[in-house]
Amino acid sequence: MRVRFHGAAGEVTGSCHEVEAGGHRLLLDCGMIQGSREQERRNLEPFPFAVDGLDAVVLSHAHIDHCGRLPLLVARGYRGPIWAQKATADLLPIMLLDAASLAEADAARFNREARDGRSDHRPLFDRDDVEATIRQLRAIAYDEATEILPGVVLTLRDAGHILGSASVELRAQEDGHERVLVFSGDIGPRGTPILRDPAPVPRADLVLLESTYGDRRHRDxxxxxxxxxxxxxxxxxxxxxxxxxxxxxxxxxxxxxxxxxxxxxxxxxxxxxxxxxxxxxxxxxxxxxxxxxxxxxxxxxxxxxxxxxxxxxxxxxxxxxxxxxxxxxxxxxxxxxxxxxxxxxxxxxxxxxxxxxxxxxxxxxxxxxxxxxxxxxxxxxxxxxxxxxxxxxxxxxxxVGGLSAHADRDGLAEWYGRIDGAPPVVLVHGEDRARTAFARTLQERFGSDVTLARPGLTTDVL
Ligand SMILES: [Zn+2]
CATH class of the missing domain: 3.40.50.10890 (Rossmann fold)
Incomplete structure (x- = not known):
């Protein structure tokens, strides 16, 4: 089992990680890059992996920086399943159709503003791409172990961040050994109203952990x-x-x-x-x-x-x-x-x-x-x-500052601390300042082996 990092590896948006497991290739999230116009133009670039070589996609939650490039993936030839928690599957059409109409409006404005009057800027994707994406969704419940590919078992755990948000647990048999990869997704703070607190994940050989607020503590x-x-x-x-x-x-x-x-x-x-x-x-x-x-x-x-x-x-x-x-x-x-x-x-x-x-x-x-x-x-x-x-x-x-949907430093450390044996961690989904500070926290509290993800970095699950 092996992970290659493509997005939200040194920044907060554009979550996208590629996994090789049991001889199959999977994608965890396919999120949109959000920020300035220049940054958002990167969404149009080719994917840094072969789209037709993918066997499955697993989506952590319906925020656009985690799911926003799925219609583009489908438009560029992905025909396989997209696995998500049931509530995420219900939120996805709302989020993606909204993104499609924003993309269409953006393209129209760009064409209007173009000086030569001949600009043919196309939207990132349209409603038809969204509808095709929705047809490829496979919805499952939390805590329901599902064999999504021969020898690869997926379990989604409640991440307490937004409705349907999940931490992803992938188990694969390789050379007679079971390997467990855990991707935190976005983790909510304990005590978030409406949602349950983030569920613990029992075991992992490698953890991909978000670190958005890894350098601060939230107000009460x-x-x-x-x-x-x-x-x-x-x-x-x-x-x-x-x-x-x-x-x-x-x-x-x-x-x-x-x-x-x-x-x-x-x-x-x-x-x-x-x-x-x-x-x-x-x-x-x-x-x-x-x-x-x-x-x-x-x-x-x-x-x-x-x-x-x-x-x-x-x-x-x-x-x-x-x-x-x-x-x-x-x-x-x-x-x-x-x-x-x-x-x-x-x-x-x-x-x-x-x-x-x-x-x-x-x-x-x-x-x-x-x-x-x-x-x-x-x-x-x-x-x-x-x-x-x-x-x-x-x-x-x-x-009013205290209504964050992300766990702070102590919340993230607590979630990680409940996994058996302080497994190696790769920090994703965080600016460098937050990640560096949080890496130190994990090393001091748990003696963990911590890596900061970079685009193109490959890490083996041992
Ligand atoms: Zn989120």
Missing amino acids: RAATVAEIGGILEDAWRDQGNVLIPAFAVGRSQELLYWFARHWDEWKLARWKIFVDSPMAAKVTGVYAKHADLFDEAAKRTWRDRPEPFRLPNLRLTVDQAQSRGINGVRGGAIIIAGSGMCNGGRIRHHLRHNLGHAQTRLIFPGYQAEGTLGRRLVDGADAVMLMGERVPVRAHVHT
Whole structure:
């Protein structure tokens, strides 16, 4: 058994690792590279392996940096199975169709902007490629050992990161010996609402471990939730609206969970609550469908309700007219909308109508990358451009930091520490600073043999 690293090997996006096992070739994840335009152009490059030589693909979860190049893989000739947890298989069409429409819009804009007027920039992939990809999905449950190729057994363990997220365990017979390769996928923090804590993996001969936040410790989640309650109280006193830019997967559902939990305490019945994102509405539907995967606290929270996430005053707005209707609400509305970093999506309309009012509260529950509108607001911009209009910022802007979907240094170390015998580790999915610091943590705490993945590096599973 042997692993070759292609993506998320020295960076955070573009997760992609190739495995040789029992004489077969597999791919773990086929993620999109995300970042600047130059970085994203790398998605169009040829794959650094022979696509027609692949026998199977295993997908850890539905985030686009783990699954976003699957339609391209299929368009370039991959016809084999794509294995994923059942909830991931339900989230995948939503994520990939959204990515396809963004890619189509990007290509159209590029062609418009091209000076010679003859540019024929093609989108990375289209809806037909997505539909072909979905037909190749093979959905399995957690903890269900499945022989996916002769002599190669796959088991997915709950990774507690987003719904359906999995750590991948591959067992293969080679020369009469069983070898076990474990790929962590993205690991969630313990105590993430709705989801169960990451499941332990019993044994491994080699571990590919994510290290996104391997150099830091997260703020306590309970303190963050209490802070949100306080901001809502202030906003009500001022009769303002509350805007929350949030990603469609995970963060939006977590907010609805906290609203259900603090319904009385935060006096939420007096508000109008909107989730203004067709994608978040669909994803919330998939979460509700897989309520059997929820942790005990979430099951208890929604036990006596007709369905999870519903609140009496919650409206999931799907069409544009409903969305525009919210613009007339001057106060007393909580509006959750995408995109999470305000670079696109309906949140921009709401910002345009609300940023100029001092009663407005704008809450950022997630990280704002350099170069995004969200980042400019967090950094205290006096005014921002929205739809060609200069909008002054008089709203109160809050960043609440403790709602990460990734385990921090101690969470990652704890997950690894539960595997028997401190096996060798290759760190993936992390910037170099985080990986170097985390490598030291693992060496000090467990005496582990730690390697940092690089594109093209090959490691044998011994
Ligand atoms: Zn992820």
